[in-house]
Every structure is written in structure tokens, then in C-alpha cells.
Amino acid sequence: MKLSKGQILDLDVTSLAYGGLGVSHYNDITIFVKGGLPGDKLKAKIYKKKKNYLEAYSLEKIEKSEYYTNPQCEHYGICGGCSLQDLNYNEQLNQKYVQVKDLFHRIGKFSSIPINNIIGCEQHYGYRNKMEFSYSSNKWIVDLNEKNEEIDSTAFGLHVKSRFDKIVDVNDCHINGKLSNKIFQFLKKNLYKYNIIPFDIKKRTGFLRNVIIRQGHATNQILINFIITESNNSCLIPIAKSLVSEFDEIKSVLSSTVKRNSGSSFSDEEKILWGEDYITEKIDQNIYKISSNSFFQTNSKQAKVLYDLISQIANFKGNEIVYDLYCGTGSIGLHIAKYVKMVYGIEIVMSAVIDAIENAKNNKVDNIHFFHGDLINVFNSSEELKLIPKPDIIILDPPRAGM
Ligand SMILES: C[S@@+](CC[C@H](N)C(=O)[O-])C[C@H]1O[C@@H](n2cnc3c(N)ncnc32)[C@H](O)[C@@H]1O
Incomplete structure (x- = not known):
């Protein structure tokens, strides 16, 4: 047919x-x-x-599927912040297993590689230590009657699923950490009060595009980064002051300027509005410094589970040379350094490499070296890297797009 x-x-x-x-x-x-x-x-x-x-x-x-479960979030289905909240967690893990197996065995044709069960996380909600919210004049209108009225089109929240141009005005984000959710709600009330102009995604006008909130779950420290379109950040000073007087946990308030037509919130014009330009997070025995631009695993508790698993699978004997490729702030390498002879970490984002070097110093780990470079060619272009010993074990944690 x-x-x-x-x-x-x-x-x-x-x-x-x-x-x-x-x-x-x-x-x-x-x-x-x-x-x-x-x-x-x-x-x-x-x-x-x-x-x-x-x-x-x-x-x-x-x-309805027998695996259906009630999603907790009132925005679920429209909001692009998360997916599959309506699928029972065990079935989510089962489906992930099926997909990984399919990728390796059928698509990659590595049929002899055993696929282990997916290790789930105990905490299904409130686990994220970083969220990037949009402040926008392109609000997603949920109630069609609203369209006929003179309504406020400002939204503070997350993108509508598969829509670059519309923002869901989020009330409460359930995957976000509790403390950072309180800060999100405080900002929601106050951005308007302090006359901060939202960004218009279609016209590319306005002042404040995004607010990144990072939370060290073990340290309870908060970093807030306002992503703005102008170099002058003075209109953010009153709201920064009121944030730090309301929340003792805030250690860093920053602004980062990005061009109006840029598609990302990555900036090399970062300014401190209050405090330091980083927070710290603790995983197991190590304390990690995290700057606004540095990658850090978004689920701190599960990061320890992942790092312990790496040690268990690698079964280190103590004399290994290990490469930690795509190392970010060096957290995997620093976690496993005590079990091996030497670790070499390589990362493309300079601020992450600087954090990694400082993390090694602060945690008194001296058998680790970090290098800045693009893994696409760094082993051919860097004279320094030509001199390091060949690895016994390579740990790879590339970005989502792959290698
Ligand atoms: C998934 S993160 C892993 C970070 C780290 N392993 C951890 O557990 O925190 C991927 C990292 O790869 C870095 N990266 C992306 N492309 C790269 C490239 N071409 N060369 C080197 N590093 C790259 C990113 O900046 C990011 O820090």
C-alpha cells in the first residue's frame, strides 16, 4: 500500500x-x-x-503505553528543556541500552563489543548544576485567547521544542537544582522591575539574551552570568546587588557580551559584576574550580559514578601513562591520577585548561599535565606533545557532536 x-x-x-x-x-x-x-x-x-x-x-x-508516567512539569511537551519525562525511568534506561547496542552492533558493526546495562541516577529531578535561561520578547502564547488581548510578550524560560524563535515562560524547572530554581524565580520577578530589556530573537534587538545559573551541588556555591548584547553592563549593577543581598550562596555574578547576531552565548568579553569569576564543586575528595565558559559534567552526583566506573573498567595497576582527551577542567584525569603513573589532558577551551591546571595545584595532584589544543591536529602541530610518552590507556569524553 x-x-x-x-x-x-x-x-x-x-x-x-x-x-x-x-x-x-x-x-x-x-x-x-x-x-x-x-x-x-x-x-x-x-x-x-x-x-x-x-x-x-x-x-x-x-x-497508552504501560511505561507511561505522569510528567512532573506543567510545561512538559512544549518546553524544549527536557524530554521523555512521561516515560518511566527504568524504561528510559532500557531504551538507552537498546540504542547504544544498536549503534555499536548494527550501525558500527562492532558486534563483539559487550554492552553493559545503563547505570541510572538515583535523583531523577533537580540534578542539573547548570541551566541557561532565555530572557526574550518572543513569548510562546499558550492560551490562544491571549493573542487577542494587549498582553506582555516577555518571557523568561527555555526554548519551545524545536523552535529557535519562541520561549516558554517557565514557572518552575524541575530538572534544575533547588537553590538555582529559587534564584531563577527571583530573577523572573526582578528583571522586569529593574527595567532590563529582553532580547528579541527575530529582530536581534534588546539587551539581555540569557542568564546562565551554575550551582556547585556539594559546595552550594552559585555563579550567575548575564549574557548581554552591549559592552556597558551598568544597568545590571542594581539587580546584581539585590541578588547577592538575597542569596548568601552567590559567589560570582558576571556579564558576558556577545554580538546580537551570534548563535551562541560564548563570549570573550566577560566582566565581573560581583565576587569571583568562578565557583567550586566537590566530587569525591577533589575540589574543582569552574569558570563560566568551562565544561563541567551537568550532573555532579552522577559524575562521581561515571569517574569511579572508569577506574573500575580500566583496572589500573599504577604504572600506566593515561591520556584524558577532551578533558575540560580535568576532572576525570584528576579523579584517576592517584591510580596511575602519569596523566596528560588535552582540551580546546583555554579557560578550562587554566581551571584544570589550577585544579591540579589545589588538589595537590602532581602527576598530571594539561595542554591546550584542538584534537583534530594538536598531535601533529604541537612540539611539546611530540615529546610525551605513548599512552597505555586513552580516556575519551568528546562533545556531543562526536570526534
Ligand atoms: C563532554 S566534555 C568532557 C569534559 C571532561 N572530560 C569532564 O568530564 O568534565 C567535552 C570537552 O571537549 C572539549 N572539546 C570540544 N572539541 C574539542 C577539540 N576539537 N579538541 C579538544 N577539546 C575539545 C570541550 O571544550 C569540552 O570541554
């Missing part, structure tokens, strides 16, 4: 594809279903036709 765009089908969703779409099969054709969970029977409408597969979105659930 020939299927076409706009057609409505009854489908059984059997699994989740990479990226979170439900997978179903109709005769021999694979159909990816937006909003479909494994175990769902649903009516879905085809909206895209490709050579080898179709894409559809769920119109109505005929029978």
Missing part, C-alpha cells in the same frame, strides 16, 4: 529512535512518530516522506 503525506494510520510504537522519536512499522516501512512512547497504540498523521522511512506525529493515543 502506498502511503502519502497527510494520511492517518493506527500504529504500534515498539521502541525509541536516537533523538527520542517513537519507532513503528507499517508493513515493511519504518515510521518515526513524534510523541510516541514504546508500548503506545496511537493514531498518527504522516507529515514527511523520505526514501526509506516516513515521519508522523501522534494525533491521539488509542492505548
Whole structure:
């Protein structure tokens, strides 16, 4: 049977594809279903036709998956901040296992590599130590009646799923840490009061684009970074003062200027509005300095589980040379240094390398060296790296886009 765009089908969703779409099969054709969970029977409408597969979105659930669970967040489904809150956590882990296995065994053709079970995190909500909220005049209008009225179009929150141009006005973010959520809510009340002009994503006008809130979960320290479009940050001084008088935990308030047409909040024009330009986080015995631009695992508690697992799998004997590639602030290398002879960490972001060197000093780890460079060519271009010994073990933790 020939299927076409706009057609409505009854489908059984059997699994989740990479990226979170439900997978179903109709005769021999694979159909990816937006909003479909494994175990769902649903009516879905085809909206895209490709050579080898179709894409559809769920119109109505005929029978809800046995793995369905109530999402905690009132914005779930529209907000792009998280996904799969409506899928029971054990089933999320199971689906992740299926995907990793598929990637290695079927797609990568590494069929002899054993795939271990996914290790879940005890804390399913409130675990994130970093969030980047948008302050925007492009609010997502939830109630269509609102459209006819003279309404305030300012939003402080997160992007609508798959929309660069619309922001959900978030009331409470459940994956964000508790303390940083309180700060988010304080900002929500006060940004308006202090007349801070929101950014218009479409017209590329306005002053404040984003607010990054970082929280050391073990240290309870907070860093706030206002991402602005101008060099002059003086209008942020009153709100910075009121933030630090309200929250003792704030150790750093910064502003970072990015160009109006830039697609990211990365900046090399960072200014301190109050305190230091970093916070610290503790994982196991080590204290880590984290600057605004440096990568740090976003789930601090689970980072320890991950780092311990690396030591367990590597089964170090004490005489190994280890490369920690894509090392960020050096946290993996510093965690495992006590078990090996020497660690060499390599990272592209200079501020992260500086943090890593300082972290080694502060934690009195002296068998580790960090290098700044792009792993695409640094082993050919750096004279220093040509002199270091060959590795016995390489630990790789590349960015999401891959190597
Ligand atoms: C997933 S993070 C891992 C950080 C670290 N291993 C940790 O556990 O905190 C990936 C890191 O790779 C760095 N990176 C991205 N592209 C790179 C490249 N081409 N060369 C070197 N480092 C890179 C990023 O700046 C980031 O710090």
C-alpha cells in the first residue's frame, strides 16, 4: 500500500529512535512518530516522506503505553528543556541500552563489543548544576485567547521544542537544582522591575539574551552570568546587588557580551559584576574550580559514578601513562591520577585548561599535565606533545557532536 503525506494510520510504537522519536512499522516501512512512547497504540498523521522511512506525529493515543508516567512539569511537551519525562525511568534506561547496542552492533558493526546495562541516577529531578535561561520578547502564547488581548510578550524560560524563535515562560524547572530554581524565580520577578530589556530573537534587538545559573551541588556555591548584547553592563549593577543581598550562596555574578547576531552565548568579553569569576564543586575528595565558559559534567552526583566506573573498567595497576582527551577542567584525569603513573589532558577551551591546571595545584595532584589544543591536529602541530610518552590507556569524553 502506498502511503502519502497527510494520511492517518493506527500504529504500534515498539521502541525509541536516537533523538527520542517513537519507532513503528507499517508493513515493511519504518515510521518515526513524534510523541510516541514504546508500548503506545496511537493514531498518527504522516507529515514527511523520505526514501526509506516516513515521519508522523501522534494525533491521539488509542492505548497508552504501560511505561507511561505522569510528567512532573506543567510545561512538559512544549518546553524544549527536557524530554521523555512521561516515560518511566527504568524504561528510559532500557531504551538507552537498546540504542547504544544498536549503534555499536548494527550501525558500527562492532558486534563483539559487550554492552553493559545503563547505570541510572538515583535523583531523577533537580540534578542539573547548570541551566541557561532565555530572557526574550518572543513569548510562546499558550492560551490562544491571549493573542487577542494587549498582553506582555516577555518571557523568561527555555526554548519551545524545536523552535529557535519562541520561549516558554517557565514557572518552575524541575530538572534544575533547588537553590538555582529559587534564584531563577527571583530573577523572573526582578528583571522586569529593574527595567532590563529582553532580547528579541527575530529582530536581534534588546539587551539581555540569557542568564546562565551554575550551582556547585556539594559546595552550594552559585555563579550567575548575564549574557548581554552591549559592552556597558551598568544597568545590571542594581539587580546584581539585590541578588547577592538575597542569596548568601552567590559567589560570582558576571556579564558576558556577545554580538546580537551570534548563535551562541560564548563570549570573550566577560566582566565581573560581583565576587569571583568562578565557583567550586566537590566530587569525591577533589575540589574543582569552574569558570563560566568551562565544561563541567551537568550532573555532579552522577559524575562521581561515571569517574569511579572508569577506574573500575580500566583496572589500573599504577604504572600506566593515561591520556584524558577532551578533558575540560580535568576532572576525570584528576579523579584517576592517584591510580596511575602519569596523566596528560588535552582540551580546546583555554579557560578550562587554566581551571584544570589550577585544579591540579589545589588538589595537590602532581602527576598530571594539561595542554591546550584542538584534537583534530594538536598531535601533529604541537612540539611539546611530540615529546610525551605513548599512552597505555586513552580516556575519551568528546562533545556531543562526536570526534
Ligand atoms: C563532554 S566534555 C568532557 C569534559 C571532561 N572530560 C569532564 O568530564 O568534565 C567535552 C570537552 O571537549 C572539549 N572539546 C570540544 N572539541 C574539542 C577539540 N576539537 N579538541 C579538544 N577539546 C575539545 C570541550 O571544550 C569540552 O570541554
